[in-house]
Amino acid sequence: MTQDRRTFLKATTAALSVAAVGACAPEPSERTDPAAGVRRLDPSLLRNVGAHVLPSELGEGGREQAVQGFERWAAAYEPVPEMNHGYGTSEIRYGPPDPVPGWAAQLQALDLEATKRTGVGFAALDPEAADALLRRHIGDAGSAMPSPLQADHVAVALLSWWLSTPEATDRCYGVRISPETCRGIDIAPREPEALS
Amino acid sequence: MRRRIEEADVVVVGGGITAAMVAEKLTDERDVSVIVVEAGTESAPLEKRFERRQRYLDYGENPWTDDHIEDQVALGIMSRSMVVGGQALHWGGTTPRFTPEDFRHRSAFGVHVDWPLDYETLDPYYQEAEERMGVSGEQGPDPLDPRGAPYPMPAVPLTWTLERLQEWVTSAGIPTWTNPVAKNTRPWKGRNVCLRCDTCNICPTGAKYTPDFTFQQLLATGRIRMHPRTLVRRLELEEGTDRIHAAVARSYDDPDVDVVYRAKTFVLAAGYAWSPHLLLVSAQGRYARGLANSSGLVGRYMAGHRSVSAFMELPMRLLPGMYFGHSLISKYFQRPTVAGGPGLPRGFMRHDFRVWESTTARGPRLRGEDGTLLLGDDVMADWRARTVTGTTRLRSYYDIIPDENSRVELDTSRRNRFGDPLPTLRFQDAPVSRDLRQATEDRIRGVFEGLARVGNGRILRTSVDDVQDHPGGGCRMSDDASEGVVNSWGRAHDHENLFVVGAPTMVSGGCSNGTLTFSALSLRSAEEVGRDFPARSRDGVASDA
Numbered sequence: 001m002t003q004d005r006r007t008f009l010k011a012t013t014a015a016l017s018v019a020a021v022g023a024c025a026p027e028p029s030e031r032t033d034p035a036a037g038v039r040r041l042d043p044s045l046l047r048n049v050g051a052h053v054l055p056s057e058l059g060e061g062g063r064e065q066a067v068q069g070f071e072r073w074a075a076a077y078e079p080v081p082e083m084n085h086g087y088g089t090s091e092i093r094y095g096p097p098d099p100v101p102g103w104a105a106q107l108q109a110l111d112l113e114a115t116k117r118t119g120v121g122f123a124a125l126d127p128e129a130a131d132a133l134l135r136r137h138i139g140d141a142g143s144a145m146p147s148p149l150q151a152d153h154v155a156v157a158l159l160s161w162w163l164s165t166p167e168a169t170d171r172c173y174g175v176r177i178s179p180e181t182c183r184g185i186d187i188a189p190r191e192p193e194a195l196s
Numbered sequence: 197m198r199r200r201i202e203e204a205d206v207v208v209v210g211g212g213i214t215a216a217m218v219a220e221k222l223t224d225e226r227d228v229s230v231i232v233v234e235a236g237t238e239s240a241p242l243e244k245r246f247e248r249r250q251r252y253l254d255y256g257e258n259p260w261t262d263d264h265i266e267d268q269v270a271l272g273i274m275s276r277s278m279v280v281g282g283q284a285l286h287w288g289g290t291t292p293r294f295t296p297e298d299f300r301h302r303s304a305f306g307v308h309v310d311w312p313l314d315y316e317t318l319d320p321y322y323q324e325a326e327e328r329m330g331v332s333g334e335q336g337p338d339p340l341d342p343r344g345a346p347y348p349m350p351a352v353p354l355t356w357t358l359e360r361l362q363e364w365v366t367s368a369g370i371p372t373w374t375n376p377v378a379k380n381t382r383p384w385k386g387r388n389v390c391l392r393c394d395t396c397n398i399c400p401t402g403a404k405y406t407p408d409f410t411f412q413q414l415l416a417t418g419r420i421r422m423h424p425r426t427l428v429r430r431l432e433l434e435e436g437t438d439r440i441h442a443a444v445a446r447s448y449d450d451p452d453v454d455v456v457y458r459a460k461t462f463v464l465a466a467g468y469a470w471s472p473h474l475l476l477v478s479a480q481g482r483y484a485r486g487l488a489n490s491s492g493l494v495g496r497y498m499a500g501h502r503s504v505s506a507f508m509e510l511p512m513r514l515l516p517g518m519y520f521g522h523s524l525i526s527k528y529f530q531r532p533t534v535a536g537g538p539g540l541p542r543g544f545m546r547h548d549f550r551v552w553e554s555t556t557a558r559g560p561r562l563r564g565e566d567g568t569l570l571l572g573d574d575v576m577a578d579w580r581a582r583t584v585t586g587t588t589r590l591r592s593y594y595d596i597i598p599d600e601n602s603r604v605e606l607d608t609s610r611r612n613r614f615g616d617p618l619p620t621l622r623f624q625d626a627p628v629s630r631d632l633r634q635a636t637e638d639r640i641r642g643v644f645e646g647l648a649r650v651g652n653g654r655i656l657r658t659s660v661d662d663v664q665d666h667p668g669g670g671c672r673m674s675d676d677a678s679e680g681v682v683n684s685w686g687r688a689h690d691h692e693n694l695f696v697v698g699a700p701t702m703v704s705g706g707c708s709n710g711t712l713t714f715s716a717l718s719l720r721s722a723e724e725v726g727r728d729f730p731a732r733s734r735d736g737v738a739s740d741a
Contacts, residue, residue, distance in 0.1 A: 053571045073254055081257045084397065085264075085286065088663045090273045092264060095255065135569055143563035149255060156562065159571065163560045169517050172560070172579045179517030180253060182391040182401065185381060188355045188522075192515055 039100050041071060041154070045107040048123045052134050053159040057171065066162045073148070073161060074100050096149055103154035110137055170195060199454045204231040204421070205729060207443055207459040209428045209474065210466035211236065212282020213711065214698030214718040216407035218463055220328060221722040223419040226729040230420045231457065232411070233445060235427040236279035237262050239408045246400040249393070259398035260285050265448075267612045268427070270469040270604075272621030274667060280424050281408040282467065284711065286397045288521060289378040289404045291331050291712040293322050295530045296342065297546065298706040298713075301597065304533070305544040307628050308597045311703045312675040312684040313720075319344045321716035326376075329405040329715070330384035333376030339534050340371065340527045349381045352390060355518035357553045361588055362524055364510065365551060368650040370643075372524040372551065378405035385409070392519040425449055429616055430478040431462065431487055431694070440487075440694045446614055461725055464671075464696045465718070468498065471700040472604045472670035473619040475681075488671070488681050488688040488696070495604035497672050498623055499705035500664025501593040502633075504547075504640040507556040510653040514586025516553040524551040529592070529643070530707055544628065545636050547594035548708040549643070554589040557656055558582055587656065590647070592640045593707045596664060597626040604670050623664040666710040668702030686721035697721040 050067045058066060079098040086093070114122040114133060122130060138153045148164065151157035162168055166178040175192040206222060208215045211234025219230050239260060240248055248259040263285065264276040277283045296315035301308040319342075326333075327348050334351035335341060351374035354362065365372050379390040380403045390403035402409065414420040425448040434441035443457040464471045472495040476486040486494045526549040560579045564570055570578050602624040606617040625633065641658055648655050674680025677689035686701055688694040698714040701721075706713065 055573050055576045057573070057576070077255060081251075081255060082261060083256050084252060084258045085275055085277065087286070088274055088661070088665070090269060090271055090276055092266075092276055095257070131571075134571075138569060141562055141569070143561055143567070145560050145562050147256070155571075159575065163575070166517075168560070172576065172583055173515055175515060177515050177517040179520070180394045182393040185353055185390050185392050185519075188353045188392060188518060189359060191356045192518065 039075075039098070039104070041074065041100060041104050042107050042111075043071070045111055045122060046071070046154070046158070048130070049107065049110070049134065049155045050158055052127075052131055053155045054162055055171075066165075067158070069165070070148075070158050070161045074103070074157075077149070099149060099151075099157065103157060106137065106154045110134065113137075197454050198452065199456050201456050201458060202231060202423070203458045204229040205459060206230045206461045206463060206725065207457045208232045208463045208465050209443060210234060210282070210464070210470070211280045211407070211411065211422070211424065212465065212467060212698075213284035213407045213715055214467075215282075215463075215465035216410040217325065217328060217715050217718040218465060218697055218722040218725070219414055219420050220410050221324075221719055222726050222729075223414060223732070225723075225732055226726040227732045228726070228729040231423060231459075232420055233423045233426050233428055233443065233457065234280050235265060235268060235448075236277075236282075236424065238424050239263065239279050239281045239285055239406075242402050245398055245402075249395050249398045249400045252395060252398055259395075265427075268618070269610070270473070270619045270621060271607070271610075272623070273469045274663070274665070280411060280422065281406050285406050285408065287406075287711060288396050289399075290709045291326065291329070291333075291376045291378050292525060292527075292548070292708040293343070294706040294708065294710075294713050295527055297531060297533075298704065301544075301704060307544045308626065308704060309674070309679070312673055312680075315342070318713075318716050318720070321719045322712065324719050325712055325715040326378075328410075328719075329378040329712075330380050330387065331376055331378050331712070332381040332390075334374040336373045336525075336527060337371050340531055341373070347376065349384065352377060352379055352381055352392075352519075352522060354524075355522060355553065357514045357516055357518055357586075358522060358524060358551070360512060360514060361551050361553065364512070364651045365524065365526075365647065368647050370526055370528055370549065370647075372526045372549070375523045375525040375550065377522075379403050386413075392522070394517075394520050396521045423447075423455075426455060427612075427614070428457070428466075428474060429614060430480075431474065432478070433480060433483070433487070433691075438691050440691050451614075459693075461693045461695065461728060463721075463725060464694065464700075465698055468667045468670050468699040469604060469619055469621055471696055471698075473606070475671070475696075476604070476606050476619075477616055483690070488690045488694060490690050491678055491681060493600075493672065493679070493681050495670050496600050496602070497598045497669045497703070498602040498604060498621060498664075498667060499596070499598040499669035499672075499702055500623060500667040501596055501705045501707050502664060503591050503593045503661040504637050504644075504658065505589065505591040505661065506641070506644040506658040507554060507587055507589055507656045508644065508648055508651075508653045509557060509585060509587045509656055510651050511585050512651075513584065514553060514588070516555045516558070516586065518553070520553060522552075525549070525708075527708075544595070544597075545632060545639060546707050547592040547636070547640055550591045552589040552591075554587045556587050556589065558587050590644055592643070593665065593709075594636050594640065595629070595707045596705060597629045598669055598704060599624040599626040602626075602669070621667075623667070664705065666705060668699035668705055668710055668714060671696040671700035672703050673701045674703075684720075685724035686717065687724060695721050695725055 083093040148161040252259040263279040299311040332349040333347035388401040445455040610618040671681040697718040
């Protein structure tokens with residue numbers, strides 16, 4: 001029963017999201033399975049975006065790991081989940097619909113606009129042009145880093161997801177703080193080790 | 197309507213932490229049959245909790261799925277949890293004791309009333325609750341933190357960051373110590389040691405106490421029966437007497453059958469909202485205002501405390517994220533008149549004091565000060581520049597004297613699937629607290645500002661939480677039947693075989709987390725309930741009562 005409901009919700013939400021993104025979405029005729037098609041983030045385009053939004057200190061291998069982690073995270077999302085109860089409220093909140101269809105369309109939009117403007121896809125743009133295009137598409141995002149689920153653009157979602165990892169915190173501080181990682185309490189008073 | 201009869205010596209209504217305390221103590225000490233009736237479902241087993249934790253971290257999902265009942269809603273309640281384990285599945289495990297003054301408002305400060313028992317009376321039950329849950333703590337300095345025996349386990353060690361924050365607070369003259377918690381620092385009753393996973397609302401290791409562990413042990417040894425997914429809808433009086441004859445329930449799985457629980461003693465352990473609610477919806481005969489309500493006080497004097505919080509930046513290197521859930525605590529301002537304390541600046545004014553590590557204003561951001569979109573290396577550079585110094589979170593809960601009209605009431609415009617009216621909670625400060633509110637909040641802000649000055653820091657923002665946290669009351673205790681619903685043991689003045697235990701019996705909400713206090717009160721109630729049953733011998737055979 002639960003699985004059926006989840007499958008139904010995913011398919012329904014995906015269809016609604018495609019309608020919402022309108023002209024940015026690929027032509028329906030390009031897909032044989034609409035629900036499956038819009039669940040997929042184009043791997044190549046996503047990696048191209050990752051090269052612009054993830055820090056260079058990760059190197060190619062680190063960026064690839066980050067993108068793969070984001071792909072796994074996005075694929076495992078179950079739309080409209082019951083959210084953690086806020087203490088101090090009797091309200092039960094539910095999470096957002098599946099963001100992946102919209103994000104997939106945004107990746108396609110980057111590529112389509114690059115092609116229409118320059119005759120080559122997003123991956124073939126020179127770095128400055130790609131960066132400028134990406135920034136235009138991210139648009140008027142606010143100053144706060146949104147949670148990945150609340151990100152309006154796939155590029156921000158990818159960046160936000162990586163920044164939420166323990167690795168990002170450790171890199172920022174240069175030591176192994178490793179938030180939300182289960183480990184012994186006895187070493188808590190020690191200053192965390194520097195990253196090697 | 198068909199009826200199914202269930203019988204036991206004691207029927208406990210509710211399956212949260214107070215029910216767990218009562219059921220465990222009763223069956224430890226007495227030869228007694230116990231049924232625990234809980235409206236909610238059984239909680240996720242321990243082996244599922246790493247997976248649930250991960251989805252909570254990844255997506256913010258409720259790690260305790262199905263922990264509420266869609267049409268069983270109390271407006272104004274702090275949490276919708278209605279599940280085996282109750283709200284203490286989600287809790288942070290914080291277990292400070294109240295201070296002696298909490299029980300002596302009238303005699304110490306000339307406000308409100310004294311509780312019908314004092315701190316010294318409750319001390320052994322506090323200790324027992326700490327032993328049963330498994331509490332780790334650090335003895336605070338004398339005389340701020342009186343206790344009759346050491347904590348069961350050593351404190352959870354402070355993190356490197358909390359140690360830095362403690363040095364700063366100490367330099368301002370405020371003594372702090374490690375916040376006591378129901379988390380294991382050594383193996384305890386078959387449960388693991390804390391691994392500071394920092395998701396205490398779902399502890400994946402079982403190091404944090406949750407009542408489901410107690411129930412599982414009691415069920416595994418056949419010492420109780422548990423009836424989940426069963427809503428007790430009313431209590432019924434024995435004809436011609438004031439004794440409770442039955443608790444009438446409906447199972448969500450078999451809703452066409454009334455389940456009638458018969459027992460020698462009924463224990464109402466359904467929390468501050470649903471316990472008074474059940475008494476009110478059980479109005480009958482000469483108890484037309486609700487059972488146990490000849491005083492008219494069922495659902496009144498709902499109590500809690502309000503918090504003032506601040507986020508502050510400090511010119512020191514801090515490394516937040518080592519254990520966000522851990523904290524420092526002080527009772528310095530809770531015991532204003534003890535030796536060396538700050539005194540009472542204007543009548544009755546007390547608050548606790550807590551300190552946490554924080555990432556407020558130190559997280560990564562998407563735009564710089566000039567509005568530039570930050571991506572890639574720019575995000576990291578900006579983040580690193582801003583984390584050269586750190587931030588902290590401060591919070592103080594302050595006393596609120598509850599008003600008589602701070603209430604749980606039946607709302608006949610909202611009903612559950614069975615047609616029962618649902619409760620609405622409205623909290624209200626008594627005039628003495630209302631009049632002092634601004635001055636109290638200003639005084640707490642003043643403490644925070646003083647700390648900022650000492651540390652050359654800057655307050656980023658302060659806020660006042662407008663809800664009354666850690667609620668209790670609604671069936672307050674008093675030795676005077678006209679002033680309370682139950683006596684100090686939790687026995688209803690009107691019904692000799694009915695006990696109300698835990699949070700509803702509290703006279704006031706204190707100014708620190710209340711779970712340990714109402715757990716201790718429940719254990720004291722269990723002692724009284726048990727007196728009607730024979731003692732349990734070592735081999736499990738009953739001996740003389």
